[in-house]
Amino acid sequence: MTTFNRSILLASRPEGMPKRGNFQLITESIPIIQEEEMLIKSIYLSVDPYMRGRMRGIKTYVAPYELNEVLTGGVVGEVIDSKNPIYNVGDIVEGRLGWADYSVSNGKGIRKVDPNLAPISTALGVVGMPGLTAYFGLLNIGKPKVGETVVVSGAAGAVGTIVGQIAKLKGCRVVGIAGTEEKVKYLKKELDFDVVINYKTENVLESLKKACPNGVDIYFDNVGGEISDSVMSLINFYSRIVICGQISSYNKEAIATGPRVQGQLIQRSALMKGFIVGDYAEQFEEGYSQLGEWVKNGLLKYRENIVDGLENAPEAFMGLFRGDNIGKQLVRISN
Structure with a gap:
């Protein structure tokens, strides 16, 4: 495992169409986990249109992104170190984590993903x-x-x-x-x-x-x-x-x-x-189950548009507003 962790910050608030200069890639040491925490290595990162609203600095139904802080979004990753009794090393998980190679979580808002049911990337798309x-x-x-x-x-x-x-x-x-x-x-x-x-x-x-x-x-x-x-x-x-x-x-x-x-x-x-x-959080398990069943039975098809490299996440995000993607837009951070 490498000893450094790359992250992407919101460097400035976009005016109109987001630009590459609104984002900054930094490199720091991999964070150290504390009790009840786990270290997650990012595999796939989701970029979504709603994130543009969070960049305005105005609170709506979700808190805005702060300047010079790591952007967050949907991430699928692997637990590579854990002091959390619920999650073990090797677990594949999904949750709202940083635009980074590695993230620390206490497990709140994280769910396990079964890689045997469908490709893990679908946890950010058709079954996400x-x-x-x-x-x-x-x-x-x-x-x-x-x-x-x-x-x-x-x-x-x-x-x-x-x-x-x-x-x-x-x-x-x-x-x-x-x-x-x-x-x-x-x-x-x-x-x-x-x-x-x-x-x-x-x-x-x-x-x-x-x-x-x-x-x-x-x-x-x-x-x-x-x-x-x-x-x-x-x-x-x-x-x-x-x-x-x-x-x-x-x-x-x-x-x-x-x-x-x-x-x-x-x-x-x-x-x-x-x-x-x-609004439908209490019914999520029903939704995951039905969507997964439809995918498994071939009744629900999906397409993913995948960009490789954390450094290319801002470009993938901007591509949403150009209409570059068909289906789910993802960034592959690691294998």
């Missing part, structure tokens, strides 16, 4: 936070019924790909919105979406009218902005709008002014609800 987000958002808020039309924006992302597949499992017609022809092809050919709209080359509203002749029953919103404005114009009576993300606005310094949707919600007796996955 994105999978749970899709599962609870669609099933608990969207409440899909057979024959309904479900529209998913950001459909080729880590959450969107899973939402669409679960909707298909529930007998729905699924319309995805994505930004490249490669993504369109993947969603249609491999994930069996009924229609996929390329928002960069098509008139979204006109394409939606053709794709949803009977209107929209459920809209799973990952992006917000003008795309969501178009979808909202087609919602049905008693439709459900699931607000999961607003990635189109994460790098904007001012809050955009757009159409007011309250009138449409009244006219259609529709429900719009925002959520975070932690």
Whole structure:
């Protein structure tokens, strides 16, 4: 084992699109564990759009990142030293840890990962936070019924790909919105979406009218902005709008002014609800179990976009906002 530990700090708060200069790579000694603690060697690191909000320095549903402190996110790693009675050397674990080669944890917020059930990387994707987000958002808020039309924006992302597949499992017609022809092809050919709209080359509203002749029953919103404005114009009576993300606005310094949707919600007796996955923490075991079973049985497919090297984590993070990834964006720190 090496004797040094690399970490990535938030060096400055981004203005607009994050830049490489907002991050700093430092090298220190590997930390020494105390009683009840364990040392975890990072294997995979997750980068997620919500992290951009934490970089603003404003508390929302989660504390902001502090300047000149190690960034944190979802990590899968191996326990290589332990003074914690629950975790043994060799255990594979997942939790919110540092953007670093090695992290110390007292076990709070950490869960064991069984490498025999699925590749360990899936604990950060389809059988992790994105999978749970899709599962609870669609099933608990969207409440899909057979024959309904479900529209998913950001459909080729880590959450969107899973939402669409679960909707298909529930007998729905699924319309995805994505930004490249490669993504369109993947969603249609491999994930069996009924229609996929390329928002960069098509008139979204006109394409939606053709794709949803009977209107929209459920809209799973990952992006917000003008795309969501178009979808909202087609919602049905008693439709459900699931607000999961607003990635189109994460790098904007001012809050955009757009159409007011309250009138449409009244006219259609529709429900719009925002959520975070932690709202369903008491049901996580149910979600992990069902998602794992679907993956094991081949009913839920997934794709991972993997960048190698801790030093490349900032670039992988910035790539989320360029739309570089199909499926889950990961950084491989070690083997």
